[in-house]
Amino acid sequence: MAAAHLRLRSLLAIAVVVFVVVLARLRGCRAATFTITNNCGYTVWPGLLSSAGSAPLSTTGFALAPGASQAVAAPSGWSGRMWGRTLCAPADGGKFACATGDCGSGDVQCNGGGAAPPATLAEFTLDGSGGLDFFDVSLVDGYNLPMLVTPLGTASTSGSGKCAATGCVAELNGACPADLRVASASSGSSAAVACRSACEAFGSAEYCCSGAYGNPNTCRPSAYSEFFKSACPRAYSYAYDDSTSTFTCAAGATDYSITFCPAAPTSVKSSGQNPQAAGLQQLNDTMVYFGGGGGNPHSSGATTASSHSPIAFLVAIALAALL
Numbered sequence: 597m598a599a600a601h602l603r604l605r606s607l608l609a610i611a612v613v614v615f616v617v618v619l620a621r622l623r624g625c626r627a628a629t630f631t632i633t634n635n636c637g638y639t640v641w642p643g644l645l646s647s648a649g650s651a652p653l654s655t656t657g658f659a660l661a662p663g664a665s666q667a668v669a670a671p672s673g674w675s676g677r678m679w680g681r682t683l684c685a686p687a688d689g690g691k692f693a694c695a696t697g698d699c700g701s702g703d704v705q706c707n708g709g710g711a712a713p714p715a716t717l718a719e720f721t722l723d724g725s726g727g728l729d730f731f732d733v734s735l736v737d738g739y740n741l742p743m744l745v746t747p748l749g750t751a752s753t754s755g756s757g758k759c760a761a762t763g764c765v766a767e768l769n770g771a772c773p774a775d776l777r778v779a780s781a782s783s784g785s786s787a788a789v790a791c792r793s794a795c796e797a798f799g800s801a802e803y804c805c806s807g808a809y810g811n812p813n814t815c816r817p818s819a820y821s822e823f824f825k826s827a828c829p830r831a832y833s834y835a836y837d838d839s840t841s842t843f844t845c846a847a848g849a850t851d852y853s854i855t856f857c858p859a860a861p862t863s864v865k866s867s868g869q870n871p872q873a874a875g876l877q878q879l880n881d882t883m884v885y886f887g888g889g890g891g892n893p894h895s896s897g898a899t900t901a902s903s904h905s906p907i908a909f910l911v912a913i914a915l916a917a918l919l
Contacts, residue, residue, distance in 0.1 A: 714738020
């Protein structure tokens with residue numbers, strides 16, 4: 597009887613250990629969930645592009661009606677970019693096309709195509725160097741609509757203060773300099789639908805940070821990049837704008853919200869204050885923290901309880917069964 601009881605306890609312990617291992621593997625496969633929300637008053641078609649060598653996501657494009665959201669899971673080690681396409685419809689010949697952010701696939705799914713500039717881009721590398729997620733919002737390829745990326749369910753990493761919301765919540769199209777402005781040919785209106793970067797507009801090495809200007813010492817901010825930076829201080833405005841524009845969170849403990857038109861429409865023309873600050877809690881004048889769990893976002897070693905407790909609990913059960 598005692599031997600049978602011992603065998604039962606041993607089998608239970610083995611089963612629990614196997615379950616813990618499987619759970620750990622599953623947790624490692626799922627690095628983050630992106631919840632993409634459209635707060636614009638019009639339909640937006642998100643585009644998603646995986647970097648070379650990254651596993652493809654479950655979708656590369658879809659339609660989001662006003663007020664709608666869709667969640668997309670990404671595996672550990674994934675890197676890529678996401679953006680919003682606007683003014684989309686079947687073009688001549690029935691192929692799908694968009695006035696801004698078009699990926700050239702002729703379909704709602706981008707199927708490996710990237711965003712044609714100008715487009716506001718959210719860029720991610722999950723579980724990168726030092727066990728961190730890296731992310732940014734870039735206007736280096738221009739701007740087409742407001743976007744906010746918000747980390748969810750985590751505190752800042754090791755007190756760095758860089759696990760923070762970033763993006764560009766301002767409506768820049770109306771204030772776009774005339775030589776950067778893009779109007780929709782299909783609409784017949786002269787109203788701007790996007791705002792090009794100086795590199796896209798003029799193609800010079802100085803604006804594109806190429807050739808002799810291909811390093812941070814020679815490629816400096818221009819009057820055009822400062823237009824974007826003054827309105828959206830946390831977004832990349834030119835290629836070497838790293839110090840104020842790259843953000844990090846603990847890998848595997850953070851999900852992300854990507855919101856188009858995150859705030860009430862705010863025009864740079866109509867507001868004397870920085871529109872990037874509208875409706876956002878300030879942190880050290882330059883960053884915003886939206887991590888879950890409350891507390892000081894600069895506290896050292898802060899993590900969410902859900903990061904470790906389920907596995908630790910199951911390991912404890914396995915050890916108890918062996919005793």
